[in-house]
Amino acid sequence: MLNVQSLSKVYGKKQILNSVTFTAKPGEIIGLVGENGAGKSTMLQILATLSQPTSGFISLYNEAYHKNKKQLRKKIGFVAQDIALWEEFTVKENMVFFEKLSWKNKSKGELRQLCRDMKLEKWDEAVKTLSGGMKRKLNLAISLIHEPMLLILDEPTVGIDLKSRKEIGSYLYELAKNHGKMIIYTSHDMDEINSLCERIYCIGNDPFYHQVLQDYGKEPIML
Amino acid sequence: MNSILATRFMHWKKQFTSLVFWLLFPLIATIGVITVTDVLQEDSKVPVGIVLEEETNASNELVQEIKTIPFARIKELSEDEALYQLRKHELDSVFIIHHGFEEKILENSRNQLITSYQSDLSFAYSPVKEIVLSYVQQEAGKSKAAFVVKELIQQHGGKQEWSYEEIVTRSNQIEQDENLLTTSFSFNAAPVKTSKDTALLSIWGLWAICIMLSTLLLFDWVIKEKQSNTRIRFAFTRWTLKSYLLQNFILYSVLFFIVDLLTVITLYFAFGEWNSILNLIIYRILISLAAFLLAHLFKTTFLYYSMSFGITLFVTISSGAVLPSGVIANWAWFDLFNPILPLLNGEFISLWSLVVILFAIVWLVRKEKYNA
Numbered sequence: 001m002l003n004v005q006s007l008s009k010v011y012g013k014k015q016i017l018n019s020v021t022f023t024a025k026p027g028e029i030i031g032l033v034g035e036n037g038a039g040k041s042t043m044l045q046i047l048a049t050l051s052q053p054t055s056g057f058i059s060l061y062n063e064a065y066h067k068n069k070k071q072l073r074k075k076i077g078f079v080a081q082d083i084a085l086w087e088e089f090t091v092k093e094n095m096v097f098f099e100k101l102s103w104k105n106k107s108k109g110e111l112r113q114l115c116r117d118m119k120l121e122k123w124d125e126a127v128k129t130l131s132g133g134m135k136r137k138l139n140l141a142i143s144l145i146h147e148p149m150l151l152i153l154d155e156p157t158v159g160i161d162l163k164s165r166k167e168i169g170s171y172l173y174e175l176a177k178n179h180g181k182m183i184i185y186t187s188h189d190m191d192e193i194n195s196l197c198e199r200i201y202c203i204g205n206d207p208f209y210h211q212v213l214q215d216y217g218k219e220p221i222m223l
Numbered sequence: 224m225n226s227i228l229a230t231r232f233m234h235w236k237k238q239f240t241s242l243v244f245w246l247l248f249p250l251i252a253t254i255g256v257i258t259v260t261d262v263l264q265e266d267s268k269v270p271v272g273i274v275l276e277e278e279t280n281a282s283n284e285l286v287q288e289i290k291t292i293p294f295a296r297i298k299e300l301s302e303d304e305a306l307y308q309l310r311k312h313e314l315d316s317v318f319i320i321h322h323g324f325e326e327k328i329l330e331n332s333r334n335q336l337i338t339s340y341q342s343d344l345s346f347a348y349s350p351v352k353e354i355v356l357s358y359v360q361q362e363a364g365k366s367k368a369a370f371v372v373k374e375l376i377q378q379h380g381g382k383q384e385w386s387y388e389e390i391v392t393r394s395n396q397i398e399q400d401e402n403l404l405t406t407s408f409s410f411n412a413a414p415v416k417t418s419k420d421t422a423l424l425s426i427w428g429l430w431a432i433c434i435m436l437s438t439l440l441l442f443d444w445v446i447k448e449k450q451s452n453t454r455i456r457f458a459f460t461r462w463t464l465k466s467y468l469l470q471n472f473i474l475y476s477v478l479f480f481i482v483d484l485l486t487v488i489t490l491y492f493a494f495g496e497w498n499s500i501l502n503l504i505i506y507r508i509l510i511s512l513a514a515f516l517l518a519h520l521f522k523t524t525f526l527y528y529s530m531s532f533g534i535t536l537f538v539t540i541s542s543g544a545v546l547p548s549g550v551i552a553n554w555a556w557f558d559l560f561n562p563i564l565p566l567l568n569g570e571f572i573s574l575w576s577l578v579v580i581l582f583a584i585v586w587l588v589r590k591e592k593y594n595a
Contacts, residue, residue, distance in 0.1 A: 050458055073459050084452040088237050097233055100226040101460035101467070146459065 001025055002047070002150060002182055007056030009042055016042050020056070022201060022221075026149070026180040029172065031187070031197030033213070038204030040186045041081070041154055047184060048078040048152050060150060074103050077148030081155045083139050087128040091115060091138055094127060095145070102146045114141050119167045133164025140168065144175075150182045151175065157187060165189075169196050190216060227462070227470040234444065245441050246478070249433035250486045254493055257426055268296035269347035272305035272317040281325035281362060288358045289318070295351055309342055316341045316348040318355060329387070331367045333359060365391050426496045430486070431506065431563045432539050438507070438514045439531035441475070445518035446527055465587075472515050479507050499569060505576070506566040513562070513579050516586055538563065 002024040009017040016039040024030050032040050045051040047058065049069045058065040063072055085094050095111040106114075112123055120137040127135060140156060153172075157165045169192060175181045187193050193200060194216045201221050202209045213219070235242055273286055290297045298305075298314065305317040317340040324336050336359060341348040369390040376385060445468060448454070457464040483503055490496045514531075521527040542563045558564055559574040 048458070050455070076459065078455070078459060080452070080455050082452040082455075084454075084456050086451075086453060089233065093233055097230050098456060098460070100229050101457070101462060103461055142456065143459070148459075 001061060002184075003057075003059045004047070005057040007043075007046065007058065008054050009039070009046065009051075010054045017046075017053070017203075024150075024182045024184065026182055027176050028199070029176045029183040029185060029197045031185050031193040031200040032203055033186070033188075033190070033193060033200060033209050034203035035206050035209070038206070040203050043203060044078075044152050044154050044184065044186065047150075048076055049073055050078070074146060075149045077143040077146070077151045079140055079143045079151070079153045079156050081158065083135050085127050085135060085138060085142070088126060090124050090126050091120065091130070091134075092123050094138060094142060098142045099145050104146045106145060111145070114144060118171050131161075131164075133160040133167075136160050136164065137168060140171075148181070150184070153183065153185045155186055155188070157189065157192065165192065172196065194218060224470060227467065228474060231471055231474050242441070245437040246482045248437045249430050250482075250489060252433045253426060253430045253486075253490065256429055257494060265296065268294055269315045270313065271295045271297055271347065271351055272308060272314040273297055273299050274302045274305050274317065274319040275299060276302075276320060276322045277324055279325035281328050282320045285320060285324075285355070285358055285362075289351065289354060292351060292354055295347060306340065309340055312342060312344050316345050316351060318351070328359070328362050329366050331363050331370070333363050365394050368394065425567065426490060426494055427498050428542070428563060428567060430490070431566050432535060432542075434507065435510055435538060435562065436531065436535040438479070438510045439517070439534065440528065442511070442514040442518045443524050443527060444471070445515060446521050446524050449519065450522055468515075469587075472511070476508060476511055479511060480504065483507055498566075502566055502569055502571070505571055506562075509576050509579050510562060512583050516579070516582050519586065 004020060004022050007017055007020040008015070020043070022030075032043065034040050042051065046053050049065060049072055060072055060075055063075075065072060086097065089097065092108070092112075095115065096108065099106050099111055115121070115123065115138070118137045118141055120134060120141060122130060122134060127138065130138070136156060140153070143151070151172075157168055160168075172183055172185070173196060176183050185193070185197060190212055199221065200213060200218055202213065271289070271292075273289065275282055275286065286297070286299065289295065295315075298308075300308070302319055305314060305319070308314040309317050319338045319340075321336060321338065327333075327336055337355060339348070339352060339355075366387075369387050372390050373385065373387070375381075376383065448471075449464070449468065454464055457467055460467075462470070484500075487498065487500060487503065517530070518527060521530070538561070541557055542561050560578070561573075562575050565571065565573045565576065
C-alpha cells in the first residue's frame with residue numbers, strides 16, 4: 001500500500017505541490033491529470049524516490065521513503081516520459097542488458113515472454129528500426145524486469161498509434177487486476193485515463209480539467 | 224562484476240571496429256611514425272662510397288666502423304663505379320681500401336693504406352676521413368702494442384704464449400669494459416644522457432602522446448552512457464550509476480593493461496626499446512582517470528572530441544616529448560603538470576598525478592543525482 005501524507009514541493013519561491021494526501025492499494029490504477037507544469041512529473045519523481053519532497057511523508061508497504069531508498073526502489077518500477085533504451089541494441093540485447101543489472105535474475109525465455117505478453121514480438125530487431133509503439137512497449141517491459149509492486153508511468157503512451165496504446169492499456173490493466181500491482185499513471189489522453197483508472201487526481205487547480213472529468217462522468221479529486 | 228562485464232561486452236561488440244582501432248592506434252602509430260622517420264633519416268644521410276680491394280678482418284672491421292657514422296650511408300662498389308658516381312655527384316666521397324691493408328696494419332705501417340676522393344661538392348669528406356684515420360691509427364696502435372707485449376713476454380722469459388689475435392681481442396675487451404673512449408657532453412645543469420640514442424623521435428614520447436589521444440577518445444562512452452536517457456534506469460538496478468561507471472572504468476583499465484603489455488613486448492622486439500612496466504601502468508591509469516573525469520564535464524561528444532584533440536596537440540607541442548620543448552621554454556610551470564614527463568623521467572609522483580588523484584576523490588565523494 002502506498003501512503004502519501006501532506007506532501008509539498010517548493011522550487012525556489014514556487015509552490016509546485018501543496019499538501020497532497022492520498023493512498024493507493026494493490027490492484028489499483030490511479031490517474032494523474034493536469035496542465036503542463038502543474039507538477040505531475042514532479043509528483044511522479046518524488047514517488048519514484050528520484051526527488052525529495054520539501055515536506056510530507058510517504059510510505060510504501062509501511063516502509064518510509066526517507067529511510068532506505070535502495071530497498072524501496074526494488075519495489076518501484078518507473079517509466080519516464082523519454083524512451084530509455086540503447087538504440088543500437090536489439091530488443092533481446094536491451095532486455096538482457098538491464099536484466100544483468102537488475103536485482104532479479106531472469107532467463108532469456110522469461111524475458112522474451114515478458115515482451116510477448118506486451119505483444120512485442122520483434123526479439124532480434126535493433127531498437128532504432130522499431131516503431132514508436134514498439135519502443136514504448138520495450139521501455140515498459142524493461143521497467144518490469146525486477147517485478148516492482150508500484151509502477152509509476154509518466155505519459156507512457158505519448159506519440160504512439162491507437163493499437164499500441166490499447167495493447168499497453170490492456171497489459172497495464174491485467175498487471176493491476178491479476179498481479180496486484182499498484183499503478184500511477186499520467187496522460188493527456190482523457191479517453192485512456194477514463195477507461196483505465198478507477199480514481200483520477202487532478203493536479204493544479206485548473207477548472208478545465210474539473211469540467212472535463214465531470215463530462216466523462218468521473219468525480220475529479222483535486223490535489 | 225560479472226554482470227557489468229557482460230553488459231560491457233555487449234557495448235564492445237557494437238563498437239568492435241572503433242574499439243580495436245583506438246586500442247591499437249598508439250602501437251601502430253608509434254611503429255609507423257618511427258619507421259617512416261627512420262627511412263627519412265636514412266634517405267637524408269650522405270652517400271659515401273667504399274671500394275674494398277681485399278676481404279680481410281681488418282678491412283671488414285674498418286667498413287663496419289665507417290657504417291656506424293650516423294650521418295653517412297655507406298655503399299660498397301667497384302672502383303670504376305664509385306668514381307663514376309662521384310663524378311656525377313651521386314656520391315659525396317670515395318674511400319678505396321687497397322690490397323695489403325691488413326698486412327700493413329699488422330706491420331704498423333700507415334702509408335698508402337687508403338686512397339680517398341672528393342668532389343667540389345663534397346661536404347662529408349672531412350669527418351669521414353677523420354673517422355677512417357682515427358680507426359687506422361687505433362688499429363695500427365693496437366698492432367704495435369701487441370708486438371710490444373709479445374716482445375716483453377720474450378724478454379722477461381714469460382711462459383704464457385699470447386698470439387697477436389689474443390692480445391688484440393683482450394685489448395678490445397678492456398676498451399669495451401672500461402668505456403674509456405665514451406664521453407657524454409651536456410649543457411650546464413642539464414641531465415647527462417648516456418644512451419646512444421640517435422633517433423629523431425622519442426619512441427615512448429610518441430607512444431605517450433598517441434595513448435593520450437586514444438584514451439581520451441575511447442572514454443567517450445562515459446558521455447554516451449551518462450547523458451543517455453537510460454541513466455534513469457540505474458536508480459532501479461543493483462548498481463548506482465556511479466558504481467556502474469567506476470566498474471566499467473576498471474574493466475577499461477584491465478583492457479588497456481593487456482594492450483600495453485602487448486605494446487611493450489612489440490616495441491622491445493621492433494626497436495629494442497624498453498620502459499618500466501610499473502611506470503607505464505601508472506601513466507596509463509592516470510591518463511585514463513583524467514579522461515574519465517574530463518568526460519564527466521561534457522554533455523556532447525563533439526565538444527569532448529574537439530577538446531581531446533586540442534589537449535593532445537597542446538601537450539605534443541609543449542611537453543617536449545615529440546617536438547623540441549623550446550617552443551614554450553618560458554613556461555617552466557607546465558613541467559609540473561606535464562602528464563608525459565613523469566613517464567619519460569621514470570618518476571611516479573608528480574603534481575600532475577596528485578591533481579588527478581585529488582579530482583578522482585572529489586568525484587567519488589560527490590552525491591549522485593538522477594533527473595528523469
